[in-house]
């Protein structure tokens with residue numbers, strides 16, 4: 001067996017993960033392949049297909065040395081005995097389980113491609129989030145190949161976008177699941193050896209395959225559940241005069257609760273949380289665990305509710321109408337430090353504002369291209385600008401949807417002067433200096449904050 005590594009799927013997971021492996025494993029050749037020629041061309045150019053702090057430097061340093069990007073998956077499968085699979089597994093949009101189950105067609109096609117191109121024994125590593133027991137399906141397909149032996153390993157990725165390189169370089173843990181057979185354990189060790197080049201051995205956990213597959217779904221569900229819990233409390237804060245940031249801070253000091261993932265906002269976005277929870281719901285239902293399914297479904301419903309609530313607050317505060325008013329949307333990415341807009345709360349919120357006939361001026365330092373695609377074909381008056389001052393010009397309101405540092409450092413006196421009055425600011429991330437903005441003259445509302453000083457009107 002050789003030490004070369006191939007990764008099928010050059011996305012947000014595949015690209016950064018392989019770049020970090022290339023850095024720490026100079027003795028290994030890393031080949032990242034994808035069916036999308038445009039994406040591969042971008043990985044080979046000066047403008048990488050994804051924005052991630054630290055990624056540009058890393059790719060440019062190792063590309064062409066031990067890190068290669070191409071569309072030739074057959075060649076890569078033949079050249080490498082370890083094959084990571086990071087293709088997308090979106091929510092099914094058709095047939096049974098539509099809207100819930102994972103669409104595994106790319107995953108299965110990949111298994112068949114590996115079987116067809118294999119020229120020797122291979123270790124296949126599941127990097128994407130998958131329903132529990134997907135490894136069995138992969139094994140069934142691969143075992144049709146009588147000549148060679150295949151081990152299927154689960155090695156879920158826990159990186160978060162915006163901090164992917166740091167998360168990969170200093171992970172809380174690396175999880176590797178394999179069959180508890182001599183071959184399975186050997187394969188697990190070979191994958192552990194890769195990470196051991198930079199991760200302390202005690203942080204590399206090994207479990208059985210199903211535990212590893214379920215841990216990834218469970219971890220994402222628990223994180224998302226914390227966000228829905230704090231957002232549910234934000235609604236209560238607005239009614240009672242409590243302040244959600246104070247509640248979160250005081251609660252988070254309890255070591256059993258901890259401070260992370262307690263930031264109230266416009267609801268979670270990103271490619272994983274909603275998809276993984278719906279997948280979990282579908283799985284529970286298919287095992288007859290209806291109560292468990294209902295419990296997790298509620299996490300997604302509260303997330304949608306938070307976005308509807310934000311719209312209600314905007315309407316109430318702006319005299320029950322935004323028709324023909326210009327609203328500046330500050331931030332379209334699903335979180336700061338990424339250009340990714342998949343499942344971004346901004347998409348739903350902009351749709352709702354457009355339905356109310358608002359005119360939108362959207363600004364974001366990295367996500368405008370994706371924002372244009374997301375809102376393409378949607379009727380309404382929308383302009384996109386990289387300049388927040390331009391977005392705010394003649395606007396009736398600013399709605400902050402992404403906590404970019406840039407938005408914290410803008411000259412809000414200058415912005416206030418060019419806005420229509422009363423000038424409203426809805427900070428759905430609680431990231432701006434509320435006291436200062438109120439002093440400047442803004443009608444300011446945060447999320448989960450007492451609303452006594454707003455110009456709230458009845459209705460809605």
Ligand code: UDX
Nearest residue numbers: 009010011012013014034035036087088089106128129
């Ligand atoms: C992916 C999955 O979307 C997610 O479910 C999982 O948890 C982690 O892996 P990500 O890297 O963000 O996450 O996906 P994406 O950026 O969509 O990249 C997947 C890539 O696979 C795409 O570039 C796509 O072109 C490629 N692909 C897809 C293949 O190369 N072959 C296929 O058959 C299908």
Ligand code: UDX
Nearest residue numbers: 157158159160161261262263265268269270272334335
């Ligand atoms: C998530 C998981 O964190 C990661 O472990 C997994 O591998 C993939 O899914 P990601 O979606 O990239 O990562 O980002 P994350 O930082 O988890 O944020 C997800 C969403 O939750 C964002 O929209 C973010 O703004 C929101 N969020 C996060 C909050 O609203 N409040 C918080 O306290 C934390």
